[in-house]
Amino acid sequence: MPKITIVTVTFNAQRYIERTINSVQEQDYKNIEYIIIDGASTDDTIKKIKNKNVKLNLISEKDNGIYDAMNKGIINATGDWIFFLNAGDIFYSKNTISTLVKELNQKIDILYGDIVLVDEAMQNKQYLMASGIENASIQPPFWHQGMLIKISLHINRLYDLRYKSCSDYDFMMYCVTNNFICKYINLPFAYYLEGGESTTNIYKNRLEGIAIASKYIDIDLLPTNFFFSDFIENHAEKCNLNINILRNKFGKNIRNLEVLLKEIKNKYNKIAIYGCGTITNLIAPYLGNQLIIIADKNHQTINTKLPLCAPKKLKEYEFDTIIISQIGQEQQISTYLVNELGVELNKITSLDSVVLDLNSIARNTISKIKKGEDFEVGICTQKQLESEVYKKWISYFKQNPSRLHRKYWEFAFISEALSKRHLLQKGYKGLGFAVGEEPLASTFCSFNVEVLATDLNYEEAQKQGWTDTNEHAKELDQINIRNICDKEKFKNLCSFKSLDMNNIPDDLINFDFIWSACALEHLGSITKGENFIYDSLKCLKPGGIAVHTTEYNFSSNTDTIETGATVLFRKKDIERIVQKLQEMGHEVEKINYEGGDMPIDKYIDLPPYLEDNHIKLLLDKYVITSIGLIIRKKL
Known part of the structure; x- marks a missing residue:
């Protein structure tokens, strides 16, 4: 059982320190060493620490900033792993440390995950995913409060005190560029109290981040870095300067x-x-x-x-x-x-008189990096179908990127949701429902994910007419019909099982993610589709991700098709599902119900439906489209 050192850095934190200590004390993992490094507080911080009567190592003396204090914590640590939980921050749950310890092994240097940003009253919460090592050139790969670090690594690489607000970023980039083993776990580690050095001195923080990024990434990539783009945008606004001219001047070298x-x-x-x-x-x-x-x-x-x-x-x-x-x-x-x-x-x-010219960098780099091109959780729109994200995934599916079709949006939506959460990589397991001949299972296997693909048994599928439309899979070969994944790899990674979504076996458990594309509406009724969403969560590990897409009634929030072969979910149905999931303790990504205002968004496709430019269509008397849900199972 490895020893975990938890370090809390404080200075005049009398308002927050007790809840942080309580959070450490409540952990169900027992082999914990707790160190508090205080910067000679002048308020009641020390008094409140001592009144807690908790076993801990308290060091209170003047320091040279937060990273000097953190280095003291590292130097005084006797554990195998170290976690920084600063004043005001609390662990996400009572079993956070015990959950993380189960993921450790001797090969790992850093175990990292997500955090939840909160205000002081714990009222406003924002889930923040770790960017990951694959995006390290663009933004910090880890959250400082979402890292469990091997002490033997940290004692040999303390925080650089030349940096006052971004030294943790310097440490992260050092680890990534020197190929230390960093493992992502799809769970939130802590509630992070909004504020602190990096958020109260944004301008200086961004400039310091640029200096650090420039040490580790190629010059051509620097203008896509978060610190660079945010600094330039803020500096241009502050000084009333042209952002493109400023970008070229400052970014040259x-x-x-x-x-x-x-x-x-x-x-x-x-x-x-x-x-x-x-x-x-x-x-x-x-x-x-x-x-x-x-x-x-x-x-x-x-x-x-x-x-x-x-x-x-x-x-x-x-x-x-x-x-x-x-x-x-x-x-x-x-x-x-x-x-x-x-x-x-x-x-x-x-400073721009002796530097190189980078005019070759794309004109709108900053605005693109700032705003991003992520799929919004919600309704399919023309804007999303024309995004680089959609083009990327539809190319994976071996389709023409110019094909603007809501069904391929559903596949891209699911793929991007899982990719953003770092689940499309070796070591993760996914479960797909009603997969038919869709490209998702084979795509995920191409990323070395272990997949169990399921579909309705053949006899029942025949009765319902699915075998006549090539929308049903009877055997494994049909799932990789496009040869998206190497055949031998697919054979090793993918398995197939007949399954009724209205009756999920209890032994299908411990998956990292589950998905269904255009299936909820075909279970017989809105109620059955809703019940499937709740029941399928038993297949996930705690903190696992469920992604579903379904038919959405865009034209009415009152009348709809509630029973039959194809039902249509209204806004109020989705809102009811979200509310119930949240009451059960699960998290649901915020949904955007806006339907877009571009030309194809306003076009209603009529039977026989088009192969392209197909976003909204008329079914019976209702205008419908596709909608997506992303759910995180409670811990």
Whole structure:
């Protein structure tokens, strides 16, 4: 039974510390070492810790920031694994640690998962998935509160104290780029209290993140990085600058900023800077004693130990060059320095004057990265059918990417939901219901997922007419009919079982995910489809994911087809299902019921239905389309 060290870092946290201690105390895993590193709090934090009368190691002394305190926790830890649960954060459940320990083995260096962002009152909750190592170049791969780290790794790689708000990101990128074994588990680890260093100093945090990202990722990928794109967008808005010009200026060679500053240091002995903002705070340490003065119009209100003066006082200082640190405003500031302050033009240096050009990067990189192209949970729309996500998956299915069809949207919706949750990889097991000849089972096997594909027994399917429409699978070969997955791999990974969705066997358990595409509506009634959703959750592990798509009555929330071979779920039916699932303790992704406003969204297909441009159609007297649900089983 491995020893788990839990470290809580505090400073003046009297409002939050008790609930964090209670959360640790309530864990049902017993081999826990608890360390609290306090930064010499001046409120009642220490008093409240001592009043709890809990076995823990308390260290209270001044530190040099949160990462210095965390390093103290690492150095004092005697466990095999370490988890940081800072003041205000609490574990997701009483069995979080015991659940995580079951996933550990000697090969793993980091076990990571998801978190839930909460406010102080625990009223507003937002589920945040880990981005994962495959997306490390775009955004931090793990949540700081969603990592269980092998202590032998962390003691040899402490947090870099040069970084004040993103040193954990630096540690993550070091681990990913050095191929440490990182395993994802599809569970939330903790409730993370909104706030803290990184959220209260967003501007500086983003700039620091850029500096870190530039150490680890290719220069061509940097403009797609979250820290870069968010910084540029915020800086452009703050300074009323053109975002594309600013992106090109700042992104030209940030990766080599340290090298460029060394070149400036070698060329000039005495250096001044114009502007005391986040960029100056980043570059000043590199300049060291060669930095003579910083000129800023707001010098009287800036709290810093750096040498400051009013711009008009610059003439009192002798310098060889003055660096303009305010990216995007070089022209205006140069004019001001020359015309108003009498600075010689050849003494002015801007950080974009010695860097490479990256105009080849796509024009809308930032807006795309910011907004993303994820499928919204809800109704099929033309916008989603024209997205890169849809094109990616329909290509996997060996279909024409220009084919805009709601059924292929359903397949893409399910695939993307599972892919985003890192479930399409070796070591995970999926269960598909009523698979027919759909491409999902074979696609998932191509990602090395172990799949059990099920469908109605052949005799019953004949009676219901499914065998006449090529929408039923009798045997395994039919499921890989498109040869999406290598035949030998498919044979090893996929198995087949006849199954009635209205009567799921109790021995189908411990799957990481389950899915059904366009099946709920064919179980005989809305009630039977609804009951299937509830009953099928028994097949999942705690925290497992269920993804279902079905027919949605877009035209009426009152009248519908409630019984028969094909039923139509109304908005109120979906809302009732969601409410009941939540009452049972499960989580349901928020659903967008908007039907889109693009041309094909407004087109109603009539029988005989089209092979393409098929989003909404008329069935009986109702306009219908497809809708998707994503459910996470309670722990």
